[in-house]
Amino acid sequence: MGGASAARRRTPAARPRRTPHEQAVGRVKRRVVVLVASTAVLALAVGLSVAAAGTRGSAAKHTTAAMKAPKVPNAAAIKAKYGGQSITFIGDSVGGGHTRDLAIAKRFTHDTGIKVKIIPHSTASDQAYAQLARTFSAHSSSIDVAMIDVVWPGIRARHLLDLRRYAGDRPAKNCAAIVANDTVRGRLVAMPWFADVGLLYYRKDLLAKYGVEVPRSWPALAAAARRIQDAERAAGKDRMWGFVWQGRAYEGLTCDALEWIASQDGGHIVEPDGRISIDNPRAARAISAAAGWVGTISPRGVLNYAEEEARGVFQSGNAVFMRNWPYARALAESEGSPVRGRVGVAELAEGVGALGGAQLAVSRYSRHPAFAASLVMALTGRAEQKRRALAGGFNPTLPGLYRDPEIRRANPYYEVIAQALAHAVARPAAVTGTRYNRVSSAFANAVHAVLAGQADAATALHSLEGNLMRISRGGRW
Numbered sequence: 307m308g309g310a311s312a313a314r315r316r317t318p319a320a321r322p323r324r325t326p327h328e329q330a331v332g333r334v335k336r337r338v339v340v341l342v343a344s345t346a347v348l349a350l351a352v353g354l355s356v357a358a359a360g361t362r363g364s365a366a367k368h369t370t371a372a373m374k375a376p377k378v379p380n381a382a383a384i385k386a387k388y389g390g391q392s393i394t395f396i397g398d399s400v401g402g403g404h405t406r407d408l409a410i411a412k413r414f415t416h417d418t419g420i421k422v423k424i425i426p427h428s429t430a431s432d433q434a435y436a437q438l439a440r441t442f443s444a445h446s447s448s449i450d451v452a453m454i455d456v457v458w459p460g461i462r463a464r465h466l467l468d469l470r471r472y473a474g475d476r477p478a479k480n481c482a483a484i485v486a487n488d489t490v491r492g493r494l495v496a497m498p499w500f501a502d503v504g505l506l507y508y509r510k511d512l513l514a515k516y517g518v519e520v521p522r523s524w525p526a527l528a529a530a531a532r533r534i535q536d537a538e539r540a541a542g543k544d545r546m547w548g549f550v551w552q553g554r555a556y557e558g559l560t561c562d563a564l565e566w567i568a569s570q571d572g573g574h575i576v577e578p579d580g581r582i583s584i585d586n587p588r589a590a591r592a593i594s595a596a597a598g599w600v601g602t603i604s605p606r607g608v609l610n611y612a613e614e615e616a617r618g619v620f621q622s623g624n625a626v627f628m629r630n631w632p633y634a635r636a637l638a639e640s641e642g643s644p645v646r647g648r649v650g651v652a653e654l655a656e657g658v659g660a661l662g663g664a665q666l667a668v669s670r671y672s673r674h675p676a677f678a679a680s681l682v683m684a685l686t687g688r689a690e691q692k693r694r695a696l697a698g699g700f701n702p703t704l705p706g707l708y709r710d711p712e713i714r715r716a717n718p719y720y721e722v723i724a725q726a727l728a729h730a731v732a733r734p735a736a737v738t739g740t741r742y743n744r745v746s747s748a749f750a751n752a753v754h755a756v757l758a759g760q761a762d763a764a765t766a767l768h769s770l771e772g773n774l775m776r777i778s779r780g781g782r783w
């Protein structure tokens with residue numbers, strides 16, 4: 307699983323106990339971006355920058371035409387061969403994801419005669435994973451096509467069809483790092499669909515009202531959140547909170563907590579060389595600081611928030627800052643949104659957001675591999691990626707699309723996203739391989755216990771390290 311590791315990693319990798327000299331070197335190096343960089347993710351990011359440079363300041367306009375699903379390529383040939391058949395697609399569920407999937411499926415059925423049953427997966431990524439795992443382990447043919455998280459291709463590979471014979475020149479046109487992520491032992495087990503990165507959302511109007519700059523560090527964010535929250539409450543907005551994020555014990559918390567830790571030089575849980583690094587004082591400080599937000603600048607309910615709960619609070623106007631993925635912008639800016647026109651997007655504190663994203667894969671147990679693959683190709687193709695970028699704010703995985711003038715006009719924040727992608731931190735999925743899910747869930751649970759006040763950070767991370775040693779059979783992933 308090269309791609310998840312292909313994004314940049316923050317230097318230096320945390321070592322459990324460093325000498326004062328090493329710590330000083332670390333602090334200097336932290337400012338310098340010398341990481342295991344993927345030129346491909348960078349190329350995608352540079353493409354984004356170039357696109358943004360020409361369009362800065364232009365307003366986001368989502369035409370209704372942009373919402374229409376595009377024509378399916380080679381539809382007539384597909385129809386002649388497979389018309390009348392049906393397939394099942396386990397698709398998106400977050401934000402407007404399901405509605406968008408329904409639209410493309412309708413078009414696909416119209417053009418090809420193939421019926422598509424769409425089942426939205428669970429909104430929590432790891433529950434969605436468990437759902438698929440059950441079907442796959444039963445070798446069930448009930449699923450043909452599935453949306454899979456960027457951290458899954460390595461774990462799920464043996465249940466997924468090799469798509470090379472259906473993909474033509476598609477892989478070459480895609481972001482190479484993501485294609486590498488989706489290629490496991492030479493088999494292309496998924497097609498890149500969209501790229502994600504953790505971002506900081508803020509209320510432009512409130513920051514301007516209180517003369518507060520967009521915070522660049524976690525303490526600055528906490529201070530700004532506190533100040534604005536308190537002032538707004540004093541002015542009668544008693545439901546206002548400073549900062550909302552993903553605090554439920556699930557994959558999303560793994561992303562948030564990795565951002566806090568990696569951005570403060572606490573490492574990456576497990577380093578690319580397999581060393582378990584989580585039991586270190588910087589990581590403990592980062593988690594303790596986040597625990598201090600709960601009940602002060604973040605509602606206690608944040609302990610049960612996934613992406614959509616955080617967006618609900620922010621979009622209804624009850625939060626100053628939010629951590630979320632790019633999809634949230636299009637929704638917060640949509641017609642009828644109480645915060646429309648007042649939403650700013652920036653890189654997270656210290657410029658470190660988690661790398662995320664989704665791929666589409668065909669089950670190896672599908673009875674209809676050929677036309678299931680044609681649905682995957684239609685959904686991940688240029689026209690649909692463009693529609694998703696315009697209508698949903700999803701980042702295409704086709705670098706060429708960032709030169710598209712309509713896409714350039716649609717999102718004034720592509721430059722920010724470009725920077726965020728270039729600085730993204732990968733979860734340790736590549737190195738932990740098939741054990742990644744156990745690692746992520748042990749990590750999220752340990753962090754959650756600290757956030758909930760049930761454990762202190764140093765103790766929780768120490769026992770997590772022991773737990774990860776056992777999962778990895780002594781660090782031998």
Ligand code: GLC
Pocket residue numbers: 430431455456457502557558559561613631661662663664
């Ligand atoms: C987003 C990301 C995905 C991540 C998930 C966590 O869907 O694209 O990579 O695992 O959020 O909740």
